[in-house]
Amino acid sequence: MVGLATVFGAGGGTSSYEEIEHTDLVLLWGSNARAAHPIFFHHVLKGIHNGTKMIVVDPRRTESAEWGDLWLGIDVGSDIALSNTMAREIIVNDLHHHAFIEHATTGFEAYRESVMDWTLERGEAATGVPAEIIQEVAHAYAKADRATICWTLGITEHHNAVDNVLSLINLSLLTGHVGVYGSGVNPLRGQNNVQGGGDMGAIPNKLPGFQDIEMDAAAREKFERAWGVPIIPKYGWHLTQMFHAMERGHIRALYVIGENPANSEADATHATPLLENLDCLIVQDIFMTKTAELADVVFPASAAWAEAEGTVTNSERRVQRVRKALDPPGNAKDDIWIIVQLAKRLGVDWGEVTAHAAWEELRTLSPMHAGMSYERLEELGGIQWPCPDETHPGTLFLHARLWEFDDPEKQGTKAPFSVVIDDPPVDGLDAEFPLRLTTGRRLDSYNTGVQSGGYTSPLRRPESIEVSPEDAETLGVEEGERVTVTSRRGSVEAPVHIDHGLRPGLVFMTLHFPDEVETNRLTIEANDPKSGTAEFKATAVRIDKRARVPADVSGNRDAE
């Protein structure tokens, strides 16, 4: 989000789902969309059926990778090494898009300089992928008529997440694969409305509609007039900064809406006491989550998809209406109602606020939503932002403006290349912690399991430490055998699952079953300073057969 906003001024995937069905090449990078984004992957499958070629970059040979025509099993955290190597290969073979670079971008020279020592050989050494394969991918991407890069948390759950994103955007700028139908750069969203949250200003640095809280004085004034309160021109904290602030004692009260940080934060051992030590913790959720258990006050909320009116925005920026079908059970209340009541108790009476009224206000304040009346949303089956007025059909893909070479006004700000430096994972491997643990999702579970754990699934199997057949043999462990997994921060106990999609040295866990195995006891809380995302994807661990570990060292929850 931050990366996209930095380059293009808007934090959204550039393309529509339908474009994936008609592109020539999908570069799926750091994403097991088959399992983690199954709905999006249906569009990918349509594309594959239509003849789209797919190349998958992922340390693991995942289900998604099996669908790919080519898979690159890079070392965890070597994404920038790969993209920089590809960039050099594209440039030295003169496959870059000269006209686009000249007319629509800035900073190419510095970028070119920065990638020039990324020879194929160096790329091979840094990523583990053979030079000729890197070369093949670079050429395939540069020569494709239409090509799209899609990524998810394999790119962003790193200490240098934003740089990772920027490095992929660089490739799109280098080849002109952005701002045209079928080409683009697309982060896949893990939740039906994570895009909508950002759009509505639930990010520390933007007002609704991505209007900058520090830089955009005019926007600030507009909101101040509408809301009748002064807006402090200062960026807020993102989640990780908030935890740091709690650590310093600067945050004493926390209002958590629809989040479960007690389970989902990296280094969970560390997060829980911080939440416990707050003067006041309010949790608003539809489930009694582990965080809610720690709260002073719990507001039972309504389910957004069935018990509330409003809108959601999906990964392709499509705003869609959500309608209430049921009254919330028991004392559960609509989110808006809860917030309005809270405001009232705090001394401000906003009166009766409906979702529709809030939306109408948004339309007057956020230009990109101005043309989206409820009627039009219904009529058109959702509208993709930006949609500045009621005659505008919405926007299929973003940044076509960059191609307005002859009209600087229409073109707007050119897209800057970013110099990005390869920076391997913080949690290095050594003799004591020789295995690289990466984390991810399975098809039938969702994040910490709060929303999916209550449903049975024929595919579900318990949490396990997944290891390659080779490592299982070296370690002398068998399928199902319980072992202790230890990182520099803690250890957990889990059964072994042998996965043929892993190479030696790489092990895998999910975070779906925190009650069984608290994976985030292992992960490192090394954060990207720009986005605040933690490095869930790269942890150094070792695996011990259980008998060898004295019971008191085991940090397993069940043992406590």
Added chain:
Amino acid sequence: MDLHLMSASPTDDERAAVDELLGPPDTGWVGGERAPGEERRFARGGRAAREERDFLLPALHALQARVGWISEGGLTYVCQRLTVPPAEAFGVATFYTMFSLRPRPGTVVHVCDDLACRIGGDVLCSELERTVGAPGEAADGAVATWMRSPCLGMCERAPAALVQRSGPGASDEALGTVSVAQVRRLLDGDTPEPEFARPTDPRVPSAPQTWDDDSRVGVRLLRRVGVVDPSSIDDYRAHGGYEALRRAHELGSDGVIREVTDSQLLGRGGAAFPTGVKWKAVAEQAARPHFFVCNADESEPGTFKDRVVMEQDPFAVIEALTIAGHATGCEQGYIYIRGEYPLATERLVHAIAEARRHGFLGEDVMGEGFAFDIELRRGAGAYICGEETALFNSIEGKRGEPRNKPPFPVQRGLFGKPTGINNVETLLNVLEILRVGGAAFAEIGAEGSAGTRLFCLSGTVARPGLYEVEAGATLREVLELAGGILGTPKAVLLGGAAGGFVTPEDLDIRLTFKAAREGGYTLGSGVVMAFNESVDLVDIVLRIARFFRDESCGQCVPCRVGTVRQDEALHRLVSERTIGSLQQELALIDEIAQVMRDASICGLGQTAASAVQSAVQRLHLFDGQGASA
């Protein structure tokens, strides 16, 4: 895709068998051995792997032939190599009777107990059951076992058996006129002695017309049978081979289609569709590529005509298919041959290789700038795969279940592309059409039934075998070619199990499409199986009912249920344990037939009641009015 593979591993033998077919795997990620320390950081797959799905059936054949059964490890390895989900591969493997998913002895003798081979009262199999044991039973360590089999397509030399062998270099063998003693020797592990009748006699015992020059007169499709060396392309060319393909190049695609259209050739597969119309429709389809398939899955009980031609004149099949491909804009042709025809398969494989070697197949056929090649695919024991769309599914590596039509094959056939498909006999006629010209061909035979037809004579006739006659001959004339019915004629099965019985009073019916349609019978696949007073006709009808019960693919309800209900009702009639009155049972049989005819997806279900109906209505076998069986 999204493979959830089983954990079983292949044995070295199984791996070798599959690798021989598919080539060694690129990396450990796609099934190769994962050598420690040799980590591969890339893998290819995706479309390239998925597009090899059609190698599933050949891969299963490879496993079966190498180790005698398909183990979980072997199946898993194939799945991994071809990115096929194990559940689907299991579904395919269990679809075919020649595959075993349980260990069994390396040699299996499939003994035919179908119509022609059971005349005289199923003597062979009954005797085996009495002396050897029930079919499929084998003592520990036995090298061989035996099974009952539906028609093996060797009716002219009944009773027949197919020896299915396994192990490196092993090959199957079809045997005619086998005896109990011979089968028992096979079960003891002996290889057949020369005394066994083998279809290598230069006189071609299967085609008596070719025995002397007098009876050869008028023979067109069998012109080279018994004359040419089936293994020699030079001999084939010395006897007029590849003249038709040269003519086709002169005429061009449109010209060939015009000649075929003018010839008024109708398909010999049973539906009698005009061949020229079909070819034109394929040629005109915009979608590419086009495919042409030669349907050599001759499985109709009593039918062996295509087998004899493929064994004795294989190059003719290759040449005719090449012409069809040329005319319809195909670069790839397929021959789908039934798994029970080892000799025909061997000779076709050889002929394809020879044709390729001599430039009659390949990138530049006959130097005319036309690319065409042929792949041969073997069935594995499934009658239904003779149905054209089931055949496509089978080639594609799916269960051989028929598709709904439309879309028709000419629109969306093999691999979803426009596809022409003709059976062997239809294609052979094309050589003759190009030899004499379309208009001249149309003059041969009778009106509405241009050309000659092949008839498979078996049962109680003097000289069983394959006979070619001009359309328009009567059934009696055809029977007389084979020396007539021995003893007192009781009935003739015309057209196969999907055809119908003809009474001795009706032997003068004309064997033309038009007369058949009007007379309410069918020529089907050219089966003429005669039965005299010594034959238990009720037993024959029950066998037909069991055949359809066994061979229904089970996909659509009318056929899956109807064939079973029909079989059960007949057994109740025979055992006189009817539910309700005899009339009610007969009405039920009628009703089942009606439902199957009206509502089945494919021809199997639509015709599964034909022979039974004719036995009920014409032979009166079950209503107490017929001459007792």
